[in-house]
Amino acid sequence: MSFFGIKGVHVPHRKHTADCHPERMPIPKTVVIPMAQHIGAPAKPVVNVGDTVGVGQIIGEAAGFISAPVHASVSGTVKKIDTMANSNGGTMTAITIESDGEMRAHESVVPPTVTNYDEFVAAVRASGIVGLGGAGFPTFVKLSVKDLSKVEEVVLNGAECEPYITADTLTMTDRADDIFEGIQLLEKYLGVKKVIIGIEDNKPQAIKAMQELSKKDSAIVVKPMPAAYPQGGEKVLIYNTTGKTVPEGKLPLDVGCIVMNVTTLACIAEYVRTGMPLVEKCLTVDGSAVATPKNVIAPIGTSMKDVFDFCGGFKEEPRKVMYGGPMMGIAVPTLDEPILKNTNAILAFNDKDATLPDETPCIHCGNCINHCPLNLNPPAIAKALASGDGAEIAKTKVNICMECGACVFVCPAHRMIVHRNKLAKAELRAYQTKLAEQKKKEEENK
Amino acid sequence: MENNLIVSVSPHVHGKRTTSNVMLDVVIALLPAAIAGVVIFGINAAILCAVCVASCVVFEFLFTKLCHRRTTVGDFSAVVTGLLLAMNVPATLPIWQAVVGSFIAIVIVKCLFGGLGCNFANPAITARVVMLIAFTGTMAAAVPPKAIADSVDVATYATPLSVLPAGLESETVTAFMEQTSIMDMFLGVRGGALGETSAAALLIGFVYLLVRKVITWHTPVVFIGAVFALAFAITGDMTMALYYTLSGGTFIGAIFMATDYVTSPSTAKGKIVFALGCAVITTLIRFFGSYPEGVSFSILFMNILNPYIDKWTMKKPFGGVKA
Secondary structure, eight states: OOTTOOOOBOOOOOOTTTTOOOEEOOOOSEEEEESOOSSSSOOEEOOOTTOEEOBTOEEEEOOSSSOOOEEOSSOEEEEEEEEEEOTTSSEEEEEEEEEOSOOOBOTTOOOOOOOSHHHHHHHHHHTTOBOTTTTOOBHHHHHOOSOGGGOOEEEEEEOOOSSSOOHHHHHHHHOHHHHHHHHHHHHHHHOOOOEEEEEETTOHHHHHHHHHHHHHOTTEEEEEEOOOBTTTSHHHHHHHHHOOOOOTTOOGGGGTEEEEEHHHHHHHHHHHHHOOOSOEEEEEEESTTBSSOEEEEEETTOBHHHHHHHTTOBSSOOSEEEESOTTTOEEESOTTOBOOTTOOEEEEEOHHHHOOOOOOOOOOOOHHHHHOTTOOOHHHHHHHHHHTOHHHHHHHTGGGOOOOOHHHHHOTTOOOHHHHHHHHHHHHHHHHHHHHHHHHHHHHHO | OGGGOOOOOSOOOOOSOOHHHHHHHHHHHHHHHHHHHHHHHOHHHHHHHHHHHHHHHHHHHHHHHHTTOOOOGGGSHHHHHHHHHHHTSOTTOOHHHHHHHHHIIIIIIIGGGTSTTTOSSOHHHHHHHHHHHHTHHHHSOOOOOHHHHTTSOTTTOOOHHHHGGGOTTSHHHHHHHHHSOHHHHHHTOSSSOTTTSOHHHHHHHHHHHHHTTSSOSHHHHHHHHHHHHHHHHHHOOHHHHHHHHHSTTHHHIIIIITTOSTTSOSSHHHHHHHHHHHHHHHHHHHHHSSSSOOHHHHHHHHHHHHHHHHHHTOOOOTTOOOO
């Protein structure tokens, strides 16, 4: 590994909205709140059609350990509980609430009592907060540590390496106090001695705001990093801030790290202070088709269409609309898709930006290999995938691919590498399941 | 309106690099040396360049048409092959032989193996080697530069590499060095293939490729550096080592042929191994083989080893554990 840390790809920044302070959008007429907005088991609906709900009321409770509760984001009446297509192609349950326009808080919204570690983790669990950087992993699970002495540092992710997105930047500049409160909570209840905030150096205002915090608390270290995608990838961030390598199949905690997005932490602090769960989200609205790009605070469940309308609608016909940034964002088939807890941006591209060049033959330039932050070999993965041999796919370690897309960005032949890696991962999972079954059978026969 | 939305796998932005602009950069990088070839050897050099480029493009176009494949001439890779091939032949080569060479490069070495990206050996190098064996008389001809063509006996004029092995004490070498200074060698005023003689022009192309990030420094620097070091180790003389390094196809081979994406390793480590191998074989052939020049053979040989070098020098997946 390079002495200078993992290098990245120079993607265009396009941080047009870096100075746009978030604007709260008007209350939407209806919101559609999916029960699966996180990694893990979907929440279980606990309201019925016709029920009146208040803001912050639980409408879906966590179903299992790795799960998160879901709360009403507007006050009003439950209109529908049905299934909708999720952006991964599957289906999920969603609750439609018709807003009464009052935004009346539910009586359950009171600041939680937090006096020790267990109460703190319980509070984070009740807040419904999940990884807001994009992954959507229930945050309290990360904080559920068996042996607190093993936590050497918390790394706060303020890298925001995706083009366009500035939501985290604005959290750092506008909500620095919340972040500071959050850090104090971590110090108090988790006994954290060191907090590293990793920020790409194309956000000087955010670096400055965070450096102000480090003056107040010597445990806080601000680590500016070169603006090179994907600095915000978990393993990349850990390596570039602490020098530690997270082994395949292990978690950051196994090397003594807890990684958390800056906005996630700010939201935890807000919840502990106010008792209002995660019911709204600040997100960047941008892209070549959007009339007035800005940062918007929207209730969770607001349709993309309502948010785009708030930004002046479209100046050109949108041809591609996505959740998240252009490097890892998920393109959606309709503007009815709701804003989710982990939505940090929605982008709409015009025809020119939406159409990508066709794939041409691989010329073995090695760009993908030399730019992969995890040192994978995409041509070898493609070859293994074509062979259909699970053992060959396993050797390529495609399972550690985080689908950051750096390889595709630098590929002169526009090879669909991420697409193939996803397929290879699926093949690998099938192969491993088959192996496990075979092994089980053999043992039974013994 | 909404039915018009494109749904595709991320990423949704691509970099500016395309295969055709990479190839175009290589063409641009080759131009100084091609122009130097025309200045040094005359208009015949320009004609050969045009013939090779045109025939390579036509052969590729016809082949893809014949096989009902999408035509790939738009990516300029055939232009690169044609230009490289032309620069590897003497300025006096008969036109028909240049056309045959282009056929070998494009149809046999490239298209028959599956086209761009699928050939295991560099088309221009392989064609040069085939031509060297098939048309030894015209391919190995020692063509004197225009500047000294009137003052030398063309019949006895020799390329540096056929003179140098006689050793520093020999009269022919002393006479050759008097006639062709180190500066002449550097600028390219000496016998050889039309595009290989001017190290100066080739270096301009090298710098351009580095600036445009088409190639990295590893292969050319290690290749040329090792050729020099080995020549110095064997002859024990700095001047001789310099002459050897500036002779034959060292520079064009190291900068343009050994860096061919398709047929050379991907990682820095792999490139260094590849370049060292090229330099060692080049030196062995030059000093101990029956051919005066070994750059083409060395690159072709290393092309064949390339899949293994690539495999052995691949990076280790980050945090990967043994399966």
